[in-house]
Amino acid sequence: MTTDYTTGAIWSSTLPDAVRTYYEAELLQVLRTKSILVPFLATKFDYRARDTGTITYTEVLDTSPNWNPLNETDIWLTGRHLDSRQVSLTLEIHGDSIKFTDYAELIQYWNNGDLRGLVRGKLGQNMVDYLDLMARQVLLNAPARFVNFAGGNTTRAGIAQTDLFDLDMASLARVHLEEREVPGLNTVGDGEQQTIVCVTTPRVCHDIRTAAGTNEWKDAQEYAGSTRLFTGEVGMWSGVRFIRTNRLRLFNYGAVTAETTLDGATVVGQGAAATVDTVYSVGQTGATATVDVVDGSVFSAGDVITIHATAATNPAVETDGTQETRRIISIATNALSLDLPLMKPHATGATVTKGVTLHGSIFLGGSPAVFALGEMPHVFLPPTYDDMMMVRRASWRMFGKMQQHRPEVAEVYFSGGSTD
Numbered sequence: 011m012t013t014d015y016t017t018g019a020i021w022s023s024t025l026p027d028a029v030r031t032y033y034e035a036e037l038l039q040v041l042r043t044k045s046i047l048v049p050f051l052a053t054k055f056d057y058r059a060r061d062t063g064t065i066t067y068t069e070v071l072d073t074s075p076n077w078n079p080l081n082e083t084d085i086w087l088t089g090r091h092l093d094s095r096q097v098s099l100t101l102e103i104h105g106d107s108i109k110f111t112d113y114a115e116l117i118q119y120w121n122n123g124d125l126r127g128l129v130r131g132k133l134g135q136n137m138v139d140y141l142d143l144m145a146r147q148v149l150l151n152a153p154a155r156f157v158n159f160a161g162g163n164t165t166r167a168g169i170a171q172t173d174l175f176d177l178d179m180a181s182l183a184r185v186h187l188e189e190r191e192v193p194g195l196n197t198v199g200d201g202e203q204q205t206i207v208c209v210t211t212p213r214v215c216h217d218i219r220t221a222a223g224t225n226e227w228k229d230a231q232e233y234a235g236s237t238r239l240f241t242g243e244v245g246m247w248s249g250v251r252f253i254r255t256n257r258l259r260l261f262n263y264g265a266v267t268a269e270t271t272l273d274g275a276t277v278v279g280q281g282a283a284a285t286v287d288t289v290y291s292v293g294q295t296g297a298t299a300t301v302d303v304v305d306g307s308v309f310s311a312g313d314v315i316t317i318h319a320t321a322a323t324n325p326a327v328e329t330d331g332t333q334e335t336r337r338i339i340s341i342a343t344n345a346l347s348l349d350l351p352l353m354k355p356h357a358t359g360a361t362v363t364k365g366v367t368l369h370g371s372i373f374l375g376g377s378p379a380v381f382a383l384g385e386m387p388h389v390f391l392p393p394t395y396d397d398m399m400m401v402r403r404a405s406w407r408m409f410g411k412m413q414q415h416r417p418e419v420a421e422v423y424f425s426g427g428s429t430d
Contacts, residue, residue, distance in 0.1 A: 044138045046242050046255040047145035047209065051412060052377035059384030060409060065099045067380070067415075099382040099411050104144070106136050107405030133404050137387060146257050147328045148379045148412040149372050152422045158183075160425035167265050167325070171366050173426040175214045177221055180248040183208070183373035183421040192375035192419045206250045207240065210371040211259045213427040215244055215252055220428075250373065261335045262316040262326050264366025264426070268308040269322065272360045273344060276301055276317075276352055283339040283347035293351040300345035301352070303362055309346070313338045315364050317356050325365045332356065369427045376419030385409035 056065045073090035080087075159165065161173030184206050219227050227247045230239055242253045281301040282293035293299070301317075309315065316326040318333035326333050334356075336348040387408040394401055 044135070044241075045142050045145075046253065047142045047149060047257060048381065049241070050149070050207075050209065050372075050374055050377060051145055051379045051381040052415060053381045053383065055383050055386075057384060059101055059382075063101050063384070065101065065382045065384065067097045067099075068094050069096070070094050097380070097413070097415055099380070099413050101382065101384045101409050101411050103407065103409055104140070105387075105405060105407035106140055107403050108132055108136065109401060109403045112400045112402065133389065133406055137406050142255075142257055143328075143331075144412050145379070145381075146370075148414060149420070150258075150328055150370055150422060152378065152414065152417050152420060156417055156420060157422045157424070160423070166263060166368060166424055169264050169366060169368060169424060169426055171264075171426040171429060174217050174221075174428060175210075175369070175371065175423075175425045177218065177248075179371070179423050180208065180218075180250045180373075183423070184249060186421055187373065187375040187419065190418050207253060207374045208250050208371055209242075209253045209255060209258065209374065211256060211369045211427070212254045213259065214369050214371055214425065215254050217428050218247055218252070219245075258370040258372070259427075260326075260328070260368040260370055260424075261314055262363045262365040263328075263368045264325060266323065266325050266363055266365045268313070268364040270303045270305040270308055270362050271322065272317065272356055272358055272362060273302040273304045275358045276356045278353060278355055279351045281336070281346070281348045282351040283349065286339055286349050292349070297351065300342070300347050303344050303346060306341045306344040306346060309338055309341060309364060311338050311340050313364050314367070315346075315362055317352070317360055317362050319357075320361055320363075322361050324361075325363060332360075366426060368424050371423040371425065373421040373423070374419070376416060378414060378417050378420035379412055380415035381410065381412050383408065383410040 054065065054067065059065045071093050073092065075090065076088075158179065160169055160176055160179075163169050163173070187206060227245055229245045230243050233246065240251070240253050242255055243251060244254050245252050277298075279294050279297045282297065282299060284291065284299055286292050314335060314337050316333055316335045318326045318330050320327055320330055320333075326335075332354060334352055334354055336350055336352075338346050339349055340347045385408055387406050390405045390407060392403050392405065
């Protein structure tokens, strides 16, 4: 179906402003309660930016005192110089939608007035996933001097799967932040002590807890009574509070170990094996159960692969929104059967990669990035426009951008992870 809007159509909404505002609140509530990474970005609003498309933030720098002693005759003093620095953001339109036919089960609830459940359960989760992945992209792409690599490496490509999280990194990251005079992450309640937070993966938390010499690890429930916990917080070690999320488990982002390309374009719903783990019947009836590649011999059943648009011989990267990661269930010559159907289309020649799985750890002493908004996320329920009046849609849209803002308040660390 073409993406062009039909000529002569009337631009309208099926919801009055008051109701739309209510469902926007529902949408944002899902973001607040389920998102892991977005809350660590500083949020800035400038609704005039809907016209200009640009937000510029100016920071007045501290003065530099001259502490030499004064003479008795020095009754006129030279004023201290004031200066500033700026960060400019060019806003972008982002959004997504879900579409159903009138006969879909969820639409039956919709027609019975359960639009709140649709917004919270489907559209809200879509926005959480979308924005968390955007936040991951901007947080991981910190300036090079604030990025560290396990195993003494200088790039991601050099990290081996056995280059586990270095236990010294927690205290070292704190030292780096303190040397940059970062006071600590803004606390989540009045009167609480400032602290450093590390957002990382469950595997890194496991590797820290099971490593020798980490008997000082304190589970979150041990101090939860006196401290308000962050979403996903699991414990504290070496004065750093750890939050876990699989968003930072970067499948095939390290050195490439096997690679081929798609031998033919794929469509949504394609690729799932008929039965997965002897339990699940996956995918839709009639969907193609395999994905064709140029050379299937480079992979084995059980491998986790990523289909992405990054050029051949390169691993997947967080800036590529087309990528999908799947586990291979079986291989028949050059046809791969996967654990889940593909949810996005992929072009002929798209890269299929197996590589080292990296784990990102982000040490935060503040908000290193800004979520600039000229328009808050809005819910839209466009009218049906097909000939049979059967296709229903629910969508959200925003005008904003995430960008590095104060990178000196964070440290990024890439490591491998155990595979047991």
